[in-house]
Amino acid sequence: MKTRIIFALLLLLTGTVVLGKNPQQKLDKAAFYAVMDRGNLEEVNNELDVVTASSSPEKDGFEGALLMRKAGLVKLPAQKLKFFKAGRVKFDTAIAADKDNAEYHFLRFAIQEHAPKIVKYNKDIEADRKIIIAAYKNLSPVVQHAIMDYTKNAKTLHATDLN
Numbered sequence: 265m266k267t268r269i270i271f272a273l274l275l276l277l278t279g280t281v282v283l284g285k286n287p288q289q290k291l292d293k294a295a296f297y298a299v300m301d302r303g304n305l306e307e308v309n310n311e312l313d314v315v316t317a318s319s320s321p322e323k324d325g326f327e328g329a330l331l332m333r334k335a336g337l338v339k340l341p342a343q344k345l346k347f348f349k350a351g352r353v354k355f356d357t358a359i360a361a362d363k364d365n366a367e368y369h370f371l372r373f374a375i376q377e378h379a380p381k382i383v384k385y386n387k388d389i390e391a392d393r394k395i396i397i398a399a400y401k402n403l404s405p406v407v408q409h410a411i412m413d414y415t416k417n418a419k420t421l422h423a424t425d426l427n
Contacts, residue, residue, distance in 0.1 A: 291320040297410035305337040328355025366399030
């Protein structure tokens with residue numbers, strides 16, 4: 265009797281592992297950019313869970329960007345600073361490790377354009393702008409679309425710069 269129960273549990277667990285979702289999923293960049301654009305705290309938290317579980321080599325950069333985005337959505341100043349600092353460390357580490365990643369430069373550009381002056385995160389806006397313009401045509405269509413959408417409200421990057 266005991267053996268049957270153990271066998272049944274093993275079969276059940278095996279089926280769960282085979283049929284269940286792989287916890288390390290590929291990062292859906294279209295969903296990521298939609299969440300970054302909408303700026304809904306619940307969606308940012310959900311996307312953070314997805315990015316954290318991702319097997320993407322870029323996950324630290326995207327997680328850092330989401331944490332900085334989250335900083336602008338929480339209410340308490342101490343939380344704002346905590347999330348921004350944590351995100352900045354993750355993101356700056358990722359961009360330092362992959363300096364040629366134009367998508368990271370776009371994310372940093374967008375964050376720096378909207379970061380409050382008090383956090384002093386605005387030193388690379390012009391350099392990032394130039395990298396985005398130079399690399400735009402070689403980026404994936406999803407990233408190009410995100411950049412083009414961003415230019416509609418950007419302060420220093422315009423759709424005409426990209427053609």
